[in-house]
Every structure is written in structure tokens, then in C-alpha cells.
Amino acid sequence: MRSDPCMDKVYIGDSRALITICYPRIEPDCVRRRLSALEAHGVQYICPGGRSILPALHGGEPLRILGKGHLSVVVKALLDNEIVALKIRRTDSKKPSLIEEAHLQEKASIAGVAPRPYVYEKDFIVMEYVEGDPLIHYFEKGMFTAKHLRELLEASWILDSIGILHRELTRPHYHVYFKDFSFKALILDYDSAILGTCGSLNKVASWIIRNLIGFRTKNTEGLVKLLSRYRKERCSKEIYNEIRSIILTSVVGPEDD
Ligand SMILES: Nc1ncnc2c1ncn2[C@@H]1O[C@H](COP(=O)(O)OP(=O)(O)OP(=O)(O)O)[C@@H](O)[C@H]1O
Ligand SMILES: [Mg+2]
Incomplete structure (x- = not known):
């Protein structure tokens, strides 16, 4: 884990961050469950920045993130004070869970060829940020x-x-x-x-x-x-x-x- 500060950090419950937490449908149930799970694991802030862009909510600024795929979005975040990559399952993902993916990634990371997952559950993987x-x-x-x-x-x-x-x-x-x-x-x-x-x-x-x-x-x-x-x-x-x-x-x- 790196200990760089996260400039312009945004609280995960802030309206700017919610688009990453429950993308593309921000529904109260999803928000409630994911916010409390992330906070319980020590993730409170995302760090805007990266190659991909998510549309803004209500005409605000679009948000830069690390990546957006068919199944998840990936955003820089803080785990306690460390910069990590947070991969969050999209609400419209055809896969019901990220756990199997995290298990394989963990095995590959032990062999030294994948970023290490720190914590994971069905809807997210908190992992080593690759610089x-x-x-x-x-x-x-x-x-x-x-x-x-x-x-x-x-x-x-x-x-x-x-x-x-x-x-x-x-x-x-x-x-x-x-x-x-x-x-x-x-x-x-x-x-x-x-x-x-x-x-x-x-x-x-x-x-x-x-x-x-x-x-x-x-x-x-x-x-x-x-x-x-x-x-x-x-x-x-x-x-x-x-x-x-x-x-x-x-x-x-x-x-x-
Ligand atoms: N640990 C990481 N550190 C830095 N950037 C990352 C990390 N994990 C993912 N990314 C960035 O986010 C992008 C999307 O990640 P990933 O491919 O895991 O998502 P995905 O939802 O499975 O995408 P796809 O649907 O294209 O398969 C990556 O191409 C990379 O640019
Ligand atoms: Mg993928």
C-alpha cells in the first residue's frame, strides 16, 4: 500500500461519489448497503482521477475514475489513509458477486502477478492501487x-x-x-x-x-x-x-x- 495523500478526497456518501458506489442506478437500498459495508471496512473516501469519466449527477461536474467496464467501475479510494483501487460491482452487472473473482486475484497476487486484494465481498474488492x-x-x-x-x-x-x-x-x-x-x-x-x-x-x-x-x-x-x-x-x-x-x-x- 502507498501512503500518498488523496487530493480532493470525496466522502463516499457525498452526491458526487454515489455514482461510483451504485452505478448506473443509485437506489436507496443499494446506497445504504454499500455505504455501510465500505465504512465497516475502513473505506470512507474516493479520490477522483483516472482515465475514465462517469457522467455527472444533476448537471454537476463529470467524475474521473480509474476505469469503467461492463461489470464494474474502478475508482481510487482511501483505505484508512492508504491509497487503494476500489472495484465496485455495477448494479446492472450480469454477475451476482465479485467474490470468486477476488479469490482468483488473491491467488495470482500471492504468486506476485496481480494487485493484492485487501478486503472484498460480493459488491466490491478493495485492492492494491497499481502505480x-x-x-x-x-x-x-x-x-x-x-x-x-x-x-x-x-x-x-x-x-x-x-x-x-x-x-x-x-x-x-x-x-x-x-x-x-x-x-x-x-x-x-x-x-x-x-x-x-x-x-x-x-x-x-x-x-x-x-x-x-x-x-x-x-x-x-x-x-x-x-x-x-x-x-x-x-x-x-x-x-x-x-x-x-x-x-x-x-x-x-x-x-x-
Ligand atoms: N488495482 C488497480 N490499480 C490501478 N488501476 C486499476 C486497478 N484495477 C483496475 N484498474 C483500472 O480500471 C480499469 C477497469 O478495471 P477492470 O478491467 O478490472 O474492470 P471491469 O469492470 O472488469 O472491466 P471490463 O468489463 O472491461 O472487463 C482497468 O483497465 C484499469 O485501467
Ligand atoms: Mg472485466
Whole structure:
């Protein structure tokens, strides 16, 4: 947890914050239940800021938040005095609970590849705030380096080694974050992940082939065959090492592995 102050903090019961607590339908029952659960866990303030925008209530200022998806909204918040990310289930979410997602994320965080969930229940996950930028940021600015690629491969392999398949990694743009300064890759969002299988590396590799290697190369054919063996052989470390080596040679060059 970081201890940065939260500039312009807004009390979770304030009309500006309620749109994040019960998005998109602010109903009294939802507000009552969620406010009291959050306060009981030590979350009293949100910290406006981030890449996404929620519409304002009653013509006020729109609110900047970390992210808005189909199932939840994510906002910076304070857990006691620490900055955290608060993922809150949307009131129109097709999933009844975030608990299963939080369990998978916890397992991945113990393995070092996901932000740590501090507290969670059905309607929210209070987790480590990732100070960094998503993969898309580095990729679009031409700043995606060999170090990022190695970290990305390693994090996907670690998910496979603990039996978590993250099904959204074919588009890792906003699901993989690189922590400022350390380059460490953290994989977010376990809502469509499944336990007891593997293949996260295959998803990431398909992105790498599409975006960094290309389909019509000599290496790609061998790589595709190896990826299929990797799945069949339950994501063995030996095959991972071969895949890693081909990818790094294709993208970075032989001398840089
Ligand atoms: N721990 C975190 N630290 C910093 N930013 C985060 C964190 N968790 C989520 N975010 C931001 O919020 C965005 C949305 O998070 P997430 O993908 O978990 O939500 P979602 O509701 O599952 O979205 P989707 O419907 O697109 O799957 C992320 O892309 C990221 O930008
Ligand atoms: Mg999601």
C-alpha cells in the first residue's frame, strides 16, 4: 500500500461519489448497503482521477475514475489513509458477486502477478492501487521494450503455473500494467478467469504474433506448433522456455535473450 495523500478526497456518501458506489442506478437500498459495508471496512473516501469519466449527477461536474467496464467501475479510494483501487460491482452487472473473482486475484497476487486484494465481498474488492501504465500506453508510444516483453511472458507463465487461465489476454492492452520504475507486469481483472486450467501464455502469444512478429515468418510456424503442444502438455516449463526463446529471438534478436 502507498501512503500518498488523496487530493480532493470525496466522502463516499457525498452526491458526487454515489455514482461510483451504485452505478448506473443509485437506489436507496443499494446506497445504504454499500455505504455501510465500505465504512465497516475502513473505506470512507474516493479520490477522483483516472482515465475514465462517469457522467455527472444533476448537471454537476463529470467524475474521473480509474476505469469503467461492463461489470464494474474502478475508482481510487482511501483505505484508512492508504491509497487503494476500489472495484465496485455495477448494479446492472450480469454477475451476482465479485467474490470468486477476488479469490482468483488473491491467488495470482500471492504468486506476485496481480494487485493484492485487501478486503472484498460480493459488491466490491478493495485492492492494491497499481502505480503504472497499461501495456497499450507503451505499445502505442513505441516504448514497448524487450524488458516489457520478458515481464509479460513471465507473468503469463506464472498464471499458467498456478492453474489460472485469464481469458482476456488476447487483448492485454488494459489488463496488463507495468509498475513504474520496476517494469514489473501485473495482470488485472479476473472476472473471466478460470481456475484449474492454463493457457494464459497462449493468449498473450497470439497478441505477440499479431502485433510484434507477424504471421508469415519462419519462426511463427514453429511457434504455433509449440503453443499447441504447450496446452496439450499442461503448460510445461520446458516448452515455455522454448516458446520464450523463439519469441525473444523473433522480436528482440538472438543476442538479447
Ligand atoms: N488495482 C488497480 N490499480 C490501478 N488501476 C486499476 C486497478 N484495477 C483496475 N484498474 C483500472 O480500471 C480499469 C477497469 O478495471 P477492470 O478491467 O478490472 O474492470 P471491469 O469492470 O472488469 O472491466 P471490463 O468489463 O472491461 O472487463 C482497468 O483497465 C484499469 O485501467
Ligand atoms: Mg472485466
